[in-house]
Amino acid sequence: MADIAERYNIPRQHFWLHGPRSRRPVEYDADAGMWNVYGYPELQEILGDPATFSSDTMRLVPKDLIPGGDEFSMAGFITQIDPPEHGKLRKLVSHAFTRKVVADLEPRIAALTHELLDAARDRGTLELVTDLAYPLPVIVIAELLGVPSGDRALFKQWADALFQRDTKISLAKPAEQQNVDLQATLKPWKEMSAYLAGHAAERRRQPRADLLTKLVEAEVDGERLPDDQVVNFAIILLLAGHITTTMLLGNTVLCLDAFPEQQDKVRADRASIPAVIEESLRLFTPFAALGRATTRDVELGGVTIPADHMVMAWLGAANRDPRQFPDPEVFDPGRDPNPHLGFGRGIHFCLGAPLARLEGRVALNILLDRVNPLRTDPGDPVEFMPTPTMTGVRRLPLI
Template identity: 40%
Template sequence: MDVSEAFASLMSPEGRVDPYPAYERLRAHGPVVQAGRGLYAVTGHAEADELLRDARIRVLDGHLRDQFLPSWRESPALSSIARSMLRTNPPDHSRMRRLAAGAFTPRRIGAMREVVAAQTDELIDAMAATGRGGVPVDFMAEFAYPLPVGVICALLGVPAADRPLFRRWAADLTGALEPEITPAELAVADAGAAELRDYFTELVADRRRRPADDLTTALVQAHDSGDRLSGEELLANLVILLVAGFETTTNLLGNGLAVLLAHPRAADVLRQHPQHAPAYVDELLRFDSPVQLTTRTNGETVRLGGVEVPADSWILLLLGAANRDPRRYPRPERFDPWRAQLNPLSFGAGPHYCLGAGLARLEAQVAFPALLRRLPGLASAGQPRRRIRLTLRGYDHLPITVGEPQAATVGGAPAGTAIGSP
């Protein structure tokens, strides 16, 4: 299969549901390949990591987007994304990121562990009640969505009663992150973006009247204090902080649980020894990343992986493929939380490294041991359904049975002793 055929297989509905065979078809032609006119795909870990850290490599910001899609400002979805820190370059990116970074320091994230643990136990109790007697439960709806959306909404100051609104709006908006999107799909994304912008317009007005100790108030005050944040940037970043704050973690929880259920021996080790959760979460991120790709462009010609990439090319960094590069990870198709080196690229690298990566890791490190310990009979209950998305990989529906629950332990499950590889 030549490169164009391999790339077409990745973009097909089947490739979006399971991209890993297509990644290997592309990798067979090298770690960097030309996939079309002005389009290059990167499957190598070292090459992707290098590009993500290279100052000559930029995200597709509004100025660059003007060159090939001057009507982008008419799209609520594209404009929300393009005006946020997700799709801006320095100095604008540095300015916006600095304003939000205070909510995601290691100290603040560490202080949230007890809150995450308490929410985890509440959701497990609710699932146990819903799934009493072997009734199947949708893990995505009952746990994987409400846990991270509750955490990010608490940071932003979004009322608990409003949280159920965001799942559909965010799912619709994130369609605009796909490498290919039809006009009909863009219309759906625009509708979701418009709903989110309307919601945050009202929340911003409320925070001006009644400031609170939350990230929304901090960003509103940054806007109102002068030139640090424009009105469009304020709304765009609130939308992206919300969506990015739970979409990736929801997919990490769903993808991760599916992997653990498919590897019961490894799951049992984590159940007995929760102190190994950090290694497990990193391997889950590598094995089935919730973010499979990101895009960049180059301001000048670069040479990478033996390939010359001309200036102003569109570069597709296939993070899911890089995380399974056999040059970096021997037997990459094997789930192995005891690998000597991980450093998965699931949250990117360099200046655009995911601001909430530490929070996502914390939520998963708390959730998986608690789920396995408190629900020892946890099992699959039918055919799961994947979203037909490539950029953000996850499940629409993941049915499980919960079995007979165990009581919560104050302060979390007791740590076990160190052990060797499972």
């Protein structure tokens, strides 16, 4: 197999995709003022110990590096909240993602996939991201939340402004010495908040059968969620609900292009589709790194990380740790078990995992029926997202 990172011209900042290299499991990055953790067992320790590795990382970020400084509210941002508040908030939305709620979406996901592929067929070209991998999850999450899916050009604009950046923030340098454009983040953030606040206010007046209504009506300890918490939760669902799944769909097709023998196998045995999706999540982990803040001095991988330090837990690297996954660079859906960390682990384990898996499974099955072979266009290169913590294609033209 030709080296996959070279073959698709994957930017160097996605370093863990650039073939095997010996790497210490825990390293301090003095330039960024953060610790990088790459090892699988070390990540298990981090994700299993929220008391030591807190999700409230914003307290370590200097105010002048936070878009909007004090006016920026993280209230209700479930990924940033520690126990015991985390458990309460999580319980509140968990019922929206039960097995049954998700399973009921299957016919709608299949119908949408066909509709989107019909439109591409009528145009005569297929660029997987624009034609399917982006619109499918965004329409599904918009319909679940209860916001108009016709506004998706807006959502894309916001998501691109927030995530399509390759600038690296350092906690070790003052903001003025860094090339960070806080306005570029603040503007889409404010627009998105105002948009969702408007829809939430409407649901308070006129409830509907949607997730936004459930959020405005939900109670924690007998009290309704305050407006800023509802809005921030809705932002997470809208963003987390589609960007990552877009990456999952694109990356899976890329894996089947790079490993054609696996494409033949899954065509012949559709029962292996779930395993293909899991292996894609391992090899091309969409959400490649999670931030945590140490609450005490802690020994990890043979070094001591002091209290109040930022730790980047690189899921993408741990998922290629040869101590856990033999031949980690090989796309092998036959790995059984495949305990990848693509959806995280522990109390913050992805709430949307059943939905993402369903979308992946349904869309891949239909793609295999309708597009044979699934092959990238050698004359029209694949493009990757620039952001180091997001692993995904943003353009995937197929022949």
